Every structure is written in C-alpha cells, then in structure tokens.
Amino acid sequence: MTVRRWSGHLWRHRGTFLLVTLVTTLLLILWASQLLQHPRGRHIAPAVERIPYSKHVPTIIAPPTAHRGGGGQMPKLRPPRNPSEHPARRKRRHLPPVAFLKMSKTGGSTVQNILFRLGERESVTFAFPYYTYQFSYPRRFRAEFVDDLPAGSTQYDILCSHMRLDMGQLRQVMPLNTVYLSLLRDPVHTFESVFSYYMSTVPAFTLAQRAAASHSKSALHVFLEAPESFWDPAEPWNGLARNPMSFDLGLNNWGWNSSWAEDLARLDQKFQLIMVAEHFDESLVLLKDLLQLDLEELAYVRLNTRSAKDVVNLSEEMRARIRSWNSLDVLLYDFFLRAFWEKAERYGMNRLRREVAGLRAVVEGFRRRCLSREGVLPVELGDLIRPWQSDSATILGYELRGNLTDPEQETCLRLVLPELQYHSYLYFQQYGRDMRSVPEE
Ligand SMILES: *[C@@H]1O[C@H](CO)[C@@H](O)[C@H](O)[C@H]1NC(C)=O
Ligand SMILES: *[C@@H]1O[C@H](CO)[C@@H](O)[C@H](O)[C@H]1NC(C)=O
Numbered sequence: 001m002t003v004r005r006w007s008g009h010l011w012r013h014r015g016t017f018l019l020v021t022l023v024t025t026l027l028l029i030l031w032a033s034q035l036l037q038h039p040r041g042r043h044i045a046p047a048v049e050r051i052p053y054s055k056h057v058p059t060i061i062a063p064p065t066a067h068r069g070g071g072g073q074m075p076k077l078r079p080p081r082n083p084s085e086h087p088a089r090r091k092r093r094h095l096p097p098v099a100f101l102k103m104s105k106t107g108g109s110t111v112q113n114i115l116f117r118l119g120e121r122e123s124v125t126f127a128f129p130y131y132t133y134q135f136s137y138p139r140r141f142r143a144e145f146v147d148d149l150p151a152g153s154t155q156y157d158i159l160c161s162h163m164r165l166d167m168g169q170l171r172q173v174m175p176l177n178t179v180y181l182s183l184l185r186d187p188v189h190t191f192e193s194v195f196s197y198y199m200s201t202v203p204a205f206t207l208a209q210r211a212a213a214s215h216s217k218s219a220l221h222v223f224l225e226a227p228e229s230f231w232d233p234a235e236p237w238n239g240l241a242r243n244p245m246s247f248d249l250g251l252n253n254w255g256w257n258s259s260w261a262e263d264l265a266r267l268d269q270k271f272q273l274i275m276v277a278e279h280f281d282e283s284l285v286l287l288k289d290l291l292q293l294d295l296e297e298l299a300y301v302r303l304n305t306r307s308a309k310d311v312v313n314l315s316e317e318m319r320a321r322i323r324s325w326n327s328l329d330v331l332l333y334d335f336f337l338r339a340f341w342e343k344a345e346r347y348g349m350n351r352l353r354r355e356v357a358g359l360r361a362v363v364e365g366f367r368r369r370c371l372s373r374e375g376v377l378p379v380e381l382g383d384l385i386r387p388w389q390s391d392s393a394t395i396l397g398y399e400l401r402g403n404l405t406d407p408e409q410e411t412c413l414r415l416v417l418p419e420l421q422y423h424s425y426l427y428f429q430q431y432g433r434d435m436r437s438v439p440e441e
C-alpha cells in the first residue's frame with residue numbers, strides 16, 4: 001500500500017525529518033525577528049513615507065554645527081582622540097536598548113542629555129529622526145521617521161528624540177528587549193510651561209495672545225477664562241493645547257472615554273519606568289537601578305529652563321482652571337505617580353533616600369567643578385552652549401569655568417550642552433554628515 005509504504009518511510013527517517021523541521025523553524029524565527037527589528041528598507045518606500053510636518057514647526061532654525069566648534073572663542077566639541085582619553089571611559093558593557101519618550105516641557109531635555117552622554121561613551125547606535133531632531137512632531141510616530149541604521153550597526157540602542165508616541169510603530173524600530181521610559185510632570189506646571197514656550201506655535205495659544213493684547217491680563221489668563229473659544233481640535237498643532245502629556249503619549253487628548261482608560265492601561269504594561277519631575281532625583285535612582293548605572297553617570301544640570309520673568313505666577317483659581325481643562329493629564333499624572341511610589345517602595349525607601357543623598361553630592365561636585373555661572377542669559381553665551389530660544393520665552397544656560405583641564409572640559413561641556421547642539425554633534429558622529437533640515441513645502 002502506498003500509504004503504508006510512505007508512513008514506514010517517514011518512520012525510518014523520522015530523525016532527519018525532525019531535524020529539518022527544527023532547522024526550518026529556527027531559520028524562520030531568525031528571519032522574522034530580523035524583519036521585526038529592521039522593517040524598513042525592505043518593503044517601504046522611504047521617499048514617499050518620509051513626509052515631514054513642517055508647518056509652524058519650531059525646527060526651522062539655522063542648523064546647529066556643534067561638531068565644527070560653534071563660534072567665537074568657545075571651546076570646540078570634538079570626539080575623544082583615543083578611547084583612553086575619554087574622561088569617563090570604561091570597559092564597554094551591555095546597556096540594554098533604551099527608548100525614552102521625551103514629552104513637551106516635562107524636563108525631558110535633562111534626561112536626554114544623560115542618555116546622550118551614556119550613549120556617546122558606549123558608542124551606541126542612536127535612532128535619530130530622518131529630519132532634524134524631532135520625529136515629525138506633532139504627527140504620530142511612524143517607523144519610517146527614523147533614519148537608516150548606519151553601516152556596521154545591527155540594531156538601534158537608544159532612542160530619545162521628541163515624538164508623539166505610537167507604541168506599535170516604536171516597537172517595530174527598537175529591539176525586543178528595549179527598556180521603555182518616560183518622564184511626567186505636574187500637569188499644572190507642564191501646561192503653564194507648554195503655554196509659555198509654544199505661545200507662537202500652538203494656534204489656540206496665539207489667538208489668546210492676540211485677544212490678551214487689548215487686556216491688562218496675561219495671555220494664559222485670557223486663555224483659561226474661555227479655552228473652548230480658542231481651541232480648534234482639528235488643527236494638528238493644537239494637540240498641545242489640551243492635555244499635552246496625554247497627547248505626547250499618543251492617547252486621545254480630547255476627553256475621557258473607555259478607550260482612553262484601556263490605552264492607558266496598555267501603556268502602563270509597556271513602560272518599565274515613568275519618572276516624575278517633582279521627584280527627579282528619586283526617579284534617577286530608579287533609572288540607575290534599571291539600567292545598572294553608576295551615580296556619576298547620572299550627574300546633570302537642568303537644561304532648557306526659562307527665565308523667571310517668563311514663568312507666570314499662578315493663582316489658586318488659575319491652577320484649578322488648568323486642572324479642569326487638562327483633566328486627562330491630571331488622571332494620567334495621578335495614575336503614574338501612584339505607580340512610581342509603588343516602584344519606590346519595592347526598591348526600598350531607606351535605600352532610595354540614601355542613594356538620593358549620594359546623587360545630590362555627586363551633582364553638587366560636578367556643579368562646583370564645572371560651572372562658573374548658572375542661569376546665564378543667551379546673549380552672554382557662545383554659539384556652542386547657547387540653548388535654542390523659543391519666540392515667547394528666554395531660555396537660560398550655563399557658563400563653564402575658564403580654568404578646566406582638557407578632560408574636565410570634555411565632561412563639563414557635555415553636561416551643559418543644549419539639546420540641538422548635542423543632537424547634531426552625535427548625528428554627525430554617527431553618519432558623517434549634517435542632520436537634514438525639513439524640506440520646504
Ligand atoms: C474615545 O474618543 C476618541 C477620540 O474622540 C475616539 O477616537 C474613540 O473612538 C472613543 N472611544 C470610545 C469607546 O468611545
Ligand atoms: C508670586 O506669588 C507669590 C505668592 O503666591 C509671591 O510671594 C511672589 O512675589 C509672586 N511673584 C511674582 C513674580 O509675582
């Protein structure tokens with residue numbers, strides 16, 4: 001019988017059969033995981049997909065040229081000439097891949113700077129935007145917004161540029177073992193800061209600013225008296241005008257419904273750590289634990305801070321109005337604040353307090369060693385360390401001591417290096433060319 005002969009045949013060769021099946025499956029898994037990690041270049045036409053969003057974008061700036069050293073008598077930023085020369089050079093170790101969702105005005109530039117320094121030291125591959133330093137914000141993130149893997153790299157190790165999150169798309173870009181991080185801030189302060197920084201960029205705020213010109217009240221005050229009258233939800237840049245943190249997390253930012261709650265629960269599953277700006281040092285200690293860092297690697301100065309004259313002093317009534325206009329962000333913050341303290345409890349509160357004290361001593365040491373002045377006006381800073389200025393707020397910087405040794409100079413410069421300069425420098429290091437600017441429409 002043919003069937004019997006066949007089954008006998010199969011039985012005799014069952015070992016070979018099993019082996020072939022196993023090898024095929026293994027190859028398929030390998031191929032699929034490669035495809036998952038590097039989906040682009042295979043089936044997507046980048047030229048068509050990479051449509052930048054450039055209307056109102058605060059990315060229309062002179063491209064920074066940190067790698068050429070900026071202007072004036074400012075020190076040059078140069079890569080260490082040999083590895084041992086790097087101030088904090090150490091044996092290469094295995095940092096897990098990291099994706100940091102950098103939100104608008106929650107203090108993310110400071111965390112990004114820490115990740116930039118860490119990544120530079122470890123020579124990681126950054127997932128940089130194809131255009132400029134943001135992933136076509138405020139469009140929802142897409143895998144195609146990421147620039148190609150540089151020659152010789154097999155995966156992206158760190159992604160920390162500004163985006164509006166789409167978790168599914170982000171997971172297509174980053175390896176499977178990526179640690180997902182973000183940083184939230186009290187919604188009242190976040191909104192006040194977003195309003196001040198993006199007054200000329202977010203149409204709803206600009207309208208309020210115009211209306212306020214004929215009043216003696218501040219633009220924020222006028223906006224909060226009747227936010228609905230300035231807010232056209234169909235306008236993409238108005239995403240930041242209400243619940244900006246929910247918007248950046250890719251959630252619906254218009255109003256609560258059951259999908260908002262479901263989406264939030266899903267995000268909670270994906271993020272290993274959501275830090276909290278109000279407990280920044282505690283957050284960094286939890287980050288240190290998660291990524292197995294040293295305290296020295298967490299040294300920071302606050303970047304992208306506004307001049308005090310641009311910070312609106314909020315009355316209790318204005319705070320209440322901000323909370324009610326941004327009620328989803330209030331829910332979001334309360335939810336993740338609880339989750340944060342649960343993580344802290346698990347870490348151990350005494351241990352946390354000890355480590356925070358250690359971190360503060362390290363930070364203080366760096367400030368004493370590196371800085372001669374803090375809160376320096378942009379006109380007094382050289383090109384290399386002058387932060388990018390918003391149209392509506394003055395952003396302050398730092399002045400370095402004049403008597404630093406070369407290795408100190410390298411460490412200290414990176415500590416105060418503003419986002420755009422560091423971003424363009426690392427981009428140049430990775431690709432050997434300048435960041436692309438957003439093409440004219
Ligand atoms: C919740 O609101 C968003 C935005 O308006 C909408 O896209 C979504 O379908 C809504 N979900 C439910 C369950 O109503
Ligand atoms: C802000 O308000 C506080 C009281 O709440 C007051 O002491 C302070 O002087 C105010 N600052 C400015 C710049 O108006």
Ligand SMILES: *[C@@H]1O[C@H](CO)[C@@H](O)[C@H](O)[C@H]1NC(C)=O
Nearest residue numbers: 368369372401402403404405
């Ligand atoms: C650098 O100058 C500061 C004062 O401007 C001084 O306190 C410090 O000791 C000097 N450092 C060195 C290494 O000379």
